[in-house]
Amino acid sequence: MYAEVALAQGNFVYFLGDEFGWISPGCPVLVPFRNSTRMGIVVKVMATTTVEKVKSVKAALSEEPILGRGLISLSSIMAEYYGASQGKCIKLMLPPWVRERIKNGKPLVYESRVPDHRQAGKEPFEPKEQKLHPEVQNAISSHRFKTFLLFGEGRMDTYLASIECTLGEGREAIFLQSEIALTFGVVEKMRSKFGDCIAVLHSKLRQKERAILWEGIRRGNFGVCVGSMSAVFAPFPNLGLIIVDREDSDAYKAEQHPWHNVRDVAVMRAKIDKIPCILGSSTPSFESFYNAKRDKYELLHTGKTGRTLPVTIVDMHKEKTGALSRYLMKRTRETLDRGEKVVLFLPRKGYSQFCMCLDCGWIPYCPRCSVTLNYYKKGHKLKCHYCGYERPAPTMCENCGGIRFAYPGGGTERLEMTIKSAFRGARIIRMDKDILRTPAECERAYRDFKENGDILLGTQFVIRVPQPESVTLVGMISCDPILSFPDFRTSERVFSQIMKTKEMIKKGEIVLQTYNPQNPTFNYIKNDDYVSFYSEEFKKRRRFKLPPSSHLIRILSTSTEKEKAREFINGVAEELRKCGYQFLGASPCPIERIKGRWRYHILVKVSDPRKFFHNTSLPRAVSVEVDPRDMM
Structure with missing residues (x-):
């Protein structure tokens, strides 16, 4: 054998x-x-x-x-x-x-430590029509593969009904969230409905604790696994359903080889196990909506998209008040006076994006990356957000000896100081990775805001979690940094980000500050019109054969020697020409150097990645990413 x-x-x-x-x-x-x-x-x-x-x-x-x-x-x-x-x-x-x-030849875990929360003798669930679509119920009951795209707000009722139906069939379910922090509220709801049969599995658990849960899942001792990326591989013996909420989130894309997308892996697994997979979002990814348009997925509407929130767009060209416009300052003060809460979002950490000599224009760069160093007022230091390099901020210009410096492009640290100065006495909670490093710290800060806070400010996290009903104002300090990225998906990301913010609060107003108020994306946002936005964007992408009508494969060459990195990528380009593939490059990446390694890349447009890998032979010196979400 x-x-x-x-x-x-x-x-x-x-x-x-x-x-x-x-x-x-x-x-x-x-x-x-x-x-x-x-x-x-x-x-x-x-x-x-x-x-x-x-x-x-x-x-x-x-x-x-x-x-x-x-x-x-x-x-x-x-x-x-x-x-x-x-x-x-x-x-x-x-x-x-x-x-x-x-x-090491040791038992996975000791028998006594494996938790057992089997659901024995549970009666089959009879779903209510308004909560569980007949097609979903039929797919679960008949153990049939089918992918559903659940479009709209209020998706949790359908999720819970689908899981209850699956448990009633004597099978298990996987529920995926894009962020670890988002799982806390979901687990609370599920445990109140299903009891202790819920396992929470993610990469931030202590390794031993994660292994014990994994073994309990493998033995069928749990009914539901809730988690982020790693939970898609939960080794249930009798899996009956996979749910991927916020399926359009970039957080589902792995950041290291093999750079898989958890959403796509969930669909692959459902097909192998012959079970239904539910993808849910109020702003579906273009790839999923494209598949629904082609009847590859079945599109289901939650019927809960009628609630709209006003979006006020402020032209920052007319403002001379710093990070906060006069309108946002006024609305914040009115909201606080009513005893309500405010959330402020800014997609940048630190005090400033860089520091600059006012006499000669010198700007300090990271010695290992092709980026400027971010300035932090606390500690008077400069830091690289790519490799972690730190150094004291200069007090004298290293080029001309000048002592006058400017600190343009504010981040969350500067915004916090501005808010404290403008709204004295307000209880301010800041949330970003500079001060909160673990899911437990994030949960504590969020709970503190719900119970005692007035203003919550921070980066992505603050607009990804459902906020308490007392939040009636959300200020998007600037979406311009995202729109300025050299990526064909920037409009989709901004649309999704702001629409999810509208989903996050139940009443109130969203104030969007921008230096580009004429951008057509903002009109679609104001009108809550995803379908028209998709149609217009899809026309542009189809003209250039960009996803979702094709697949992109990014081939990346890196080396500590610039010439070697360029040589590898040129060799790949020659091989692709011989095979007749269309590609962009070979060229330096937008960020040419990270962590001391020079970077060159190629973008290949293909109809099927499997055929590409079957027909080409790429050197091991390059790394290959299918359907990249980050082109930097």
Whole structure:
């Protein structure tokens, strides 16, 4: 007998001795590889092989498979789609603690520590018509693959009814949220409805705690898994439903190889397991809405899009009052006088984007990245947001010796000082990654705002979580930094961001400050008109063969030597020309250097990434990302 074993370097065939005749797909094994011994996962068992000079499996590390056949199949499909090895995709599915325990031949967790919250004898659920669409109920009951796009606000009723129906069928459900911080409110609702059968799984848990929950899920001891990215791989033995809320969020896109999109992986897994998948959003991603338009997904409306909030657009060219316009200052003061709360959003951290000598114009840059250093007044320091490099802020210009400096482009630190000065006595809570580093700290700060705060200010987090009813004013200090990004998705991101802010509060007003009030995106936002916005944007993208009508593949070459990085990318460009592919580049990335490595990239337009990887052979010196969300 022979086994195909998935390693990080690829799949390899090994001989199975008689003592390993019981091994099946999903079992971890130790195998010789080059001059070392590696741990791999068996993905296939065969009676014969055409491979010559086959080495033997050294040891089996578990008496049973640790991954089911569904997850093994998923890893294979992911590897094919994302151009990665199956071993690297399997690595995503196993928590680090689990991998280490298996590698060292230890039990995953001690039996007494595995929680058990099985739902025994639960009566089948009879859904109410207004909460669960008949097509969704039918797909759950018949164990049939189908992807639903749930469009609109008030999606939670449908989610809860779908999960209850799934549990009534004796199966399990996965509920995905784009941010770890968003899971807290969801878990509270679910535990009040379903009891203790909820497992919360995400990467910020302590490794041991995460491994214990993972093992409990693998044994079927939970009914529902709530989490962010890693929860899509929850190893349920009898999975019946996957829900992806806010499916358009960029947070679902992995930031390291194989750069998978959790939304797409959820659909892949649902197809393998022959179960329904519900994607939900008030502003669906263009890719999902495109699939719904082509009847690949079934579009469902929540019927709760009638509530509209006024959006006031302030032209900052007419203002000379700094970060806050006169109108926003007035509305903030009126809101506080009524005893209500205010949320202010600014997509930049720190005090200033950079510091500049007023005598010669010198600006300090990061020595390891092609970006300016952000200025922090607290500590009088400069910091790079890409590599973490820090240095004291200069008191004398290193170019001309001048001592006069300007600090343009304010961030959350400066905004906090401005607010404290303008609204003395107001209780101000600031939320950004400079001061809140863990989900627990975020939860405490958010709870403090709900109970005691007057003004909440910060970066992305403050507009991603549902706010208390007492919040009646949201100020978007500036969306211009996002609109200025060299990316065809910038309008989609701004539209989605502001529309989600409208979803976040129940009543009141949104004030949007901008230096570009004529941007057509703002008219669609004021009219709550996603469909027209999609139609216009899609026409532009189709003209240039951009997603969603095609796929983009980004090929990135990096090196500590600039010439070497350029040489690698030019070699790839020559190979692509021979294969007849359309591409943009090879050229330096918008941020040419990060963490001491020079960066060059190519963007390839393809109809099917799997065919691209099948027809081309790319050097290992470059990294490849399918459907990139960040072009920087």
